[in-house]
Amino acid sequence: GDSVTQMEGPVTLSEEACLTINCTYTATGYPSLFWYVQYPGEGLQLLLKATKADDKGSNKGFEATYRKETTSFHLEKGSVQVSDSAVYFCALSDLEAGNNRKLIWGLGTSLAVNP
Amino acid sequence: GAGVSQSPSNKVTEKGKDVELRCDPISGHTALYWYRQRLGQGLEFLIYFQGNSAPDKSGLPSDRFSAERTGESVSTLTIQRTQQEDSAVYLCASSLGTRGHGYTFGSGTRLTVV
Numbered sequence: 001g002d003s004v005t006q007m008e009g010p011v012t013l014s015e016e017a018c019l020t021i022n023c024t025y026t027a028t029g030y031p032s033l034f035w036y037v038q039y040p041g042e043g044l045q046l047l048l049k050a051t052k053a054d055d056k057g058s059n060k061g062f063e064a065t066y067r068k069e070t071t072s073f074h075l076e077k078g079s080v081q082v083s084d085s086a087v088y089f090c091a092l093s094d095l096e097a098g099n100n101r102k103l104i105w106g107l108g109t110s111l112a113v114n115p
Numbered sequence: 116g117a118g119v120s121q122s123p124s125n126k127v128t129e130k131g132k133d134v135e136l137r138c139d140p141i142s143g144h145t146a147l148y149w150y151r152q153r154l155g156q157g158l159e160f161l162i163y164f165q166g167n168s169a170p171d172k173s174g175l176p177s178d179r180f181s182a183e184r185t186g187e188s189v190s191t192l193t194i195q196r197t198q199q200e201d202s203a204v205y206l207c208a209s210s211l212g213t214r215g216h217g218y219t220f221g222s223g224t225r226l227t228v229v
Contacts, residue, residue, distance in 0.1 A: 042222065043206060044158075044208075089157070103217075105160075106157065
């Protein structure tokens with residue numbers, strides 16, 4: 001079945017460092033791909049998404065490109081801030097019945113940014 | 116409403132008691148999902164409602180767990196005879212249910228069974 005694999009955390013960076021959180025997936029068709037973020041003590045928020053190959057999702061300085069050839073959707077940011085400290089979840093849509101039913105989730109990657 | 120609303124935000128209950136968690140989705144969102152998130156872990160799918168279709172209950176961990184949703188409105192997740200391993204944050208999300216549309220999550224209910 002479909003699955004999502006994220007790099008394990010925690011990831012600890014200094015402010016203004018470059019961030020990459022790897023996410024790879026297995027899917028039988030053409031899923032939509034998502035990154036969600038969970039700030040401390042808060043619920044999950046959609047960060048960005050891409051619905052087809054070569055699409056680039058972007059938000060708040062974060063970017064991820066849907067790479068079908070490598071089945072990847074790595075999250076990147078050129079210069080992280082302390083406020084980016086959170087847990088990041090990669091997810092893909094379940095194509096059953098052709099709609100966005102259950103999302104398949106990665107286990108999450110914790111990011112801590114130090115001043 | 117403007118977002119997904121869950122209540123209560125925190126619940127402490129004694130082992131063996133029943134609890135009921137409530138989720139009020141975004142108006143017009145046909146799909147509603149319940150997830151469980153244990154401390155420091157990922158999301159565990161529990162149940163999914165889509166419009167008037169039969170719910171997908173494949174993630175419910177035991178028959179102590181049940182959920183209802185009336186039409187496209189409020190949903191309640193009920194845990195009977197709570198156990199300590201039920202302690203977790205229970206997250207509700209809603210969605211338009213169409214391809215490429217992400218979920219909007221509520222802030223969750225933190226359940227502690229003592």
